[in-house]
Amino acid sequence: MKFRSLLLGALGAVVCVTGVAVSKAAYSAEQFIPMLVYRTGPYAPSGIPVANGFRDYYTLVNKRDGGINGVKIVFEECETKYNTKQGVECYEKLKNKGPTGASLVNPYSTGITYQLIPKSAVDGVPILSMGYGRTSAADGRVFKWVFNFPATYWSQASAFVKYVGRQEGGMANLKGKKIVHLYHNSAYGKEANPTLETLAKKYGFKLTLIAVDHPGQEQKAQWLQIRRKKPHWIFMSGWGVMNQVAIKEAAGINYPMDHFVGNWWSGSDADVVPAGAGSKGYKSATFHGAGAGWGVHEDIVKHIYGGDAAKAQENKMGEVLYNRGMVNAMFGVEAIRTAMKKYGNKSMTGAQVRWGLENLNVNEARLSELGMKGFTQPVKVSCSDHETSGPVMFQQWDGSKWSFASIWVPPMRDVVRPMIEKDAANYAKENKITPRKC
Amino acid sequence: MEFLNAVFVAPFLDIADSPVFFAEVVIGGLMSGVMYSLVALGFVLIFKASGVFNYAQGAMVLFAALTLVGLMEHGAPLWLGLLVTLGVMVALAYAIERFMLRKLVNQEGIILFMATIGLNFVLEGVGQIAFGSDVKRLDVGLPDKSFEWKGILLNTFDLSATFIGAVMVTSLALFFQYTPTGRALRAVADDHQAALSVGIPLKTIWVIVWSVAGAVALVAGIMWGAKAGVQFSLVLIALKALPVLILGGFTSVPGAIVGGLIIGVGEKVAEVYWGPVFGGAIESWFAYMLALAFLLFRPQGLFGEKIIERV
Numbered sequence: 181m182k183f184r185s186l187l188l189g190a191l192g193a194v195v196c197v198t199g200v201a202v203s204k205a206a207y208s209a210e211q212f213i214p215m216l217v218y219r220t221g222p223y224a225p226s227g228i229p230v231a232n233g234f235r236d237y238y239t240l241v242n243k244r245d246g247g248i249n250g251v252k253i254v255f256e257e258c259e260t261k262y263n264t265k266q267g268v269e270c271y272e273k274l275k276n277k278g279p280t281g282a283s284l285v286n287p288y289s290t291g292i293t294y295q296l297i298p299k300s301a302v303d304g305v306p307i308l309s310m311g312y313g314r315t316s317a318a319d320g321r322v323f324k325w326v327f328n329f330p331a332t333y334w335s336q337a338s339a340f341v342k343y344v345g346r347q348e349g350g351m352a353n354l355k356g357k358k359i360v361h362l363y364h365n366s367a368y369g370k371e372a373n374p375t376l377e378t379l380a381k382k383y384g385f386k387l388t389l390i391a392v393d394h395p396g397q398e399q400k401a402q403w404l405q406i407r408r409k410k411p412h413w414i415f416m417s418g419w420g421v422m423n424q425v426a427i428k429e430a431a432g433i434n435y436p437m438d439h440f441v442g443n444w445w446s447g448s449d450a451d452v453v454p455a456g457a458g459s460k461g462y463k464s465a466t467f468h469g470a471g472a473g474w475g476v477h478e479d480i481v482k483h484i485y486g487g488d489a490a491k492a493q494e495n496k497m498g499e500v501l502y503n504r505g506m507v508n509a510m511f512g513v514e515a516i517r518t519a520m521k522k523y524g525n526k527s528m529t530g531a532q533v534r535w536g537l538e539n540l541n542v543n544e545a546r547l548s549e550l551g552m553k554g555f556t557q558p559v560k561v562s563c564s565d566h567e568t569s570g571p572v573m574f575q576q577w578d579g580s581k582w583s584f585a586s587i588w589v590p591p592m593r594d595v596v597r598p599m600i601e602k603d604a605a606n607y608a609k610e611n612k613i614t615p616r617k618c
Numbered sequence: 619m620e621f622l623n624a625v626f627v628a629p630f631l632d633i634a635d636s637p638v639f640f641a642e643v644v645i646g647g648l649m650s651g652v653m654y655s656l657v658a659l660g661f662v663l664i665f666k667a668s669g670v671f672n673y674a675q676g677a678m679v680l681f682a683a684l685t686l687v688g689l690m691e692h693g694a695p696l697w698l699g700l701l702v703t704l705g706v707m708v709a710l711a712y713a714i715e716r717f718m719l720r721k722l723v724n725q726e727g728i729i730l731f732m733a734t735i736g737l738n739f740v741l742e743g744v745g746q747i748a749f750g751s752d753v754k755r756l757d758v759g760l761p762d763k764s765f766e767w768k769g770i771l772l773n774t775f776d777l778s779a780t781f782i783g784a785v786m787v788t789s790l791a792l793f794f795q796y797t798p799t800g801r802a803l804r805a806v807a808d809d810h811q812a813a814l815s816v817g818i819p820l821k822t823i824w825v826i827v828w829s830v831a832g833a834v835a836l837v838a839g840i841m842w843g844a845k846a847g848v849q850f851s852l853v854l855i856a857l858k859a860l861p862v863l864i865l866g867g868f869t870s871v872p873g874a875i876v877g878g879l880i881i882g883v884g885e886k887v888a889e890v891y892w893g894p895v896f897g898g899a900i901e902s903w904f905a906y907m908l909a910l911a912f913l914l915f916r917p918q919g920l921f922g923e924k925i926i927e928r929v
Contacts, residue, residue: 219751220746224746224849224850225751225752225753225849225850228751228752389898390898392899393899393901393902395851395854397842397846397858398653398858398901400649400650400886401643401646401889401890402889404646405890407771420851421846421849421851424753424846425845428845428846432762432773433764453753453754453755454753454844454846454847456755456757
């Protein structure tokens with residue numbers, strides 16, 4: 181009896197151990213990436229194409245390449261409704277999933293990013309807030325776990341001023357010009373203000389800051405002020421319905437649309453819908469192409485939609501925000517690939533992916549291999565520079581599609597970088613962080 | 619000192635200096651006010667007739683607008699789309715009475731309020747499942763051109779919305795005041811059981827009032843949807859109606875329109891002349907401040923009924 185019990189116990193132990201080992205072995209070839217999405221709520225029209233872009237790119241890597249160096253990408257969506265509290269809950273829910281926990285997190289909200297910054301270092305999960313979030317996180321000496329390449333809000337604002345200078349025939353001609361910054365009254369919307377104020381002093385243009393409260397459906401008071409001030413240019417940091425109403429109001433007061441420029445969160449396909457023909461000529465910043473004419477899109481149609489391009493377009497393929505999600509997913513995947521070069525082709529931990537992000541070098545040749553040559557610009561991250569000061573492109577709506585309307589405009593790094601370092605140093609002091617030596 | 623000047627002197631000098639611009643701000647406020655009133659009307663109708671604060675009014679606006687634009691996207695002409703959408707809103711009213719309100723006759727107001735919270739989630743979800751979450755352009759053929767009149771910029775769409783709003787408010791005020799159904803609606807609002815005891819068909823009255831609120835939601839959805847596109851954020855316009863209701867009173871149709879106009883003008887004037895002093899975007903909270911200031915003097919709102927209860 182005793183022997184039988186012992187035998188059964190031993191057998192049970194073997195089954196348990198091997199079972200665990202087997203399941204461990206199955207999971208060791210998977211890389212988990214959490215997806216914080218907002219497919220419902222007031223910002224869903226923006227959130228859906230972004231989420232689809234991420235999903236399709238991860239699926240493409242799995243189907244076309246068999247994962248990242250043979251390691252399958254596993255992802256799980258969590259609905260945030262673009263709500264900071266729900267976003268943090270999603271992060272907490274997903275951070276320990278998968279064999280090595282979350283590889284990295286893309287919060288897709290400046291508010292959520294701010295909340296996750298202190299958590300990322302503790303949990304060992306790097307944040308990739310691509311073109312949003314806290315601008316001074318670009319200083320990698322202080323913000324070891326946060327990356328915001330290819331450019332920040334501040335760099336974008338400086339590129340906008342440079343673009344306006346070029347349009348006006350030289351930076352000297354900015355003197356006396358009137359520029360309005362119409363912004364979402366939130367942490368995100370206010371990000372560009374310090375840069376614009378600094379540049380207004382430097383170049384002598386008159387800056388007026390006009391805030392719009394969430395969600396931005398009613399902007400009559402703001403546009404009455406704009407009509408009265410008669411600005412030469414308007415720069416907008418909006419999101420969701422605020423963009424759509426602003427473009428419609430601008431058309432309503434007959435403002436010259438080619439002098440109305442949104443930031444890269446104010447230039448999606450949905451933004452120009454309500455104004456119809458009135459939105460023709462509207463511009464916005466971007467750091468990647470619009471449309472579905474690149475090699476990567478061909479691959480997505482072929483490998484995910486079985487050659488059915490119409491079905492891919494139903495899923496928003498080629499829309500500005502779909503492409504944004506896709507390029508964001510690509511940077512994440514390339515960071516994991518970079519980490520694998522050092523640590524081997526297995527599931528990477530958050531710390532290893534952080535190293536991959538910090539040593540990421542997506543050059544022209546690599547973009548070409550990925551079917552993204554000309555679609556976006558190369559990125560080379562370093563220990564001290566998590567932004568890379570990537571150039572900014574300005575696109576224009578012609579009534580039916582977005583097209584590039586400028587050359588790539590480099591930001592004013594000489595102006596922006598000292599501001600970033602100053603803000604990062606203040607953050608380090610407040611939070612008792614000793615900056616790394618890079 | 620500089621701050622005091624910016625608050626108490628500079629705005630008034632500015633108004634005196636540019637009276638035409640001030641007139642433009644006031645007219646803009648009046649037009650926005652009519653749009654707020656359209657949303658507030660839906661709340662008032664249901665509260666007046668059933669004592670329920672309908673949390674789902676914003677969702678009804680979205681649902682009606684989504685239905686209309688969805689039908690038009692499938693090739694229905696505007697007149698057919700409007701008819702079918704009205705039919706859908708009547709069917710919705712019937713379903714609400716049959717499956718929600720009938721079970722809750724004579725329950726506390728808070729119970730009915732919570733039921734409307736549930737209804738809100740159902741309508742939001744069903745609307746998005748059926749018609750998607752994309753921003754949809756709604757063009758109902760109303761002219762949308764800007765023109766200057768004595769230096770004031772006006773918009774034909776805003777003028778049309780004002781006219782439609784005024785017609786709706788007048789019709790509803792007359793309906794409530796002078797028709798037997800209107801009087802029955804008011805009786806139901808006062809006391810469900812007493813109304814039943816004198817032979818007022820409670821179920822029919824509820825279906826009627828929710829149908830009318832559905833029709834008002836459709837008009838509000840068309841006006842707001844044409845401005846900002848038909849999308850989920852239409853639900854949030856209910857927030858714009860709350861200060862209007864506080865100010866105008868929850869039970870008064872004319873109160874909804876007068877409250878809307880006061881809030882519309884007040885918030886626009888405040889935003890344009892005092893907004894820069896406080897960092898901008900003050901109109902949302904200013905509307906509530908204004909409503910609260912009125913409440914200090916008239917707790918039932920400008921036109922609300924004074925509630926006297928035996929304790």
